[in-house]
Amino acid sequence: MRPLFFRSDTLRSLLLRNKIATLDELKQALGSSVDVTVFRKLKPLDYLTSYSHRSRYYTLREIARFDDRGLWSHSDIWFSRFGTLLATAEAFVGRAPRGYFADELAGALHVDVQDALHQLVGARRLSRQTVSGRYLYTATDRNIQRGQLLTRRTIEALPTVPDASVLAVSEEQMKAAILLFYSLLDGQQRCLYVDL
Numbered sequence: 001m002r003p004l005f006f007r008s009d010t011l012r013s014l015l016l017r018n019k020i021a022t023l024d025e026l027k028q029a030l031g032s033s034v035d036v037t038v039f040r041k042l043k044p045l046d047y048l049t050s051y052s053h054r055s056r057y058y059t060l061r062e063i064a065r066f067d068d069r070g071l072w073s074h075s076d077i078w079f080s081r082f083g084t085l086l087a088t089a090e091a092f093v094g095r096a097p098r099g100y101f102a103d104e105l106a107g108a109l110h111v112d113v114q115d116a117l118h119q120l121v122g123a124r125r126l127s128r129q130t131v132s133g134r135y136l137y138t139a140t141d142r143n144i145q146r147g148q149l150l151t152r153r154t155i156e157a158l159p160t161v162p163d164a165s166v167l168a169v170s171e172e173q174m175k176a177a178i179l180l181f182y183s184l185l186d187g188q189q190r191c192l193y194v195d196l
Contacts, residue, residue: 052078
């Protein structure tokens with residue numbers, strides 16, 4: 001009996017046509033019921049696994065049109081330039097000027113992040129500190145972490161207007177302006193400003 005030959009081109013054609021596919025769809029297109037065969041044929045194609053939907057979806061890097069944060073979605077299935085949810089959460093937190101609270105990161109990534117954050121802290125790939133009674137997730141690098149905590153605590157300490165509609169700018173814009181002003185002060189001026 002003649003051996004079967006499976007071609008990577010078959011998978012590439014399917015993904016170019018549909019943008020994303022599940023493992024079952026890839027197996028069906030390839031004509032194989034063996035997972036390992038599919039992954040062997042995917043490998044030279046530079047594929048990506050979704051970080052949402054329990055990594056059930058696949059695409060090609062050449063298909064993904066990442067935004068400036070490194071994310072891309074198709075039909076509410078999310079992919080990341082960084083790869084897995086763990087790698088994406090670690091990259092987002094590590095680069096965030098003020099770190100992330102879990103709900104903020106969940107909003108940015110469009111998925112629940114509690115388990116991922118717990119694993120990253122447990123593996124010492126991220127750190128967490130209590131700020132305003134909530135866990136703030138930060139980088140493990142002490143210098144980056146210090147900057148993130150200072151920025152976050154400054155933002156949390158800024159006064160807010162109960163009714164932002166009375167302002168000509170939004171509450172977020174006002175906070176950003178005050179934060180910019182604060183960053184221009186020297187150490188003594190900052191102490192005086194915070195004591196006001």
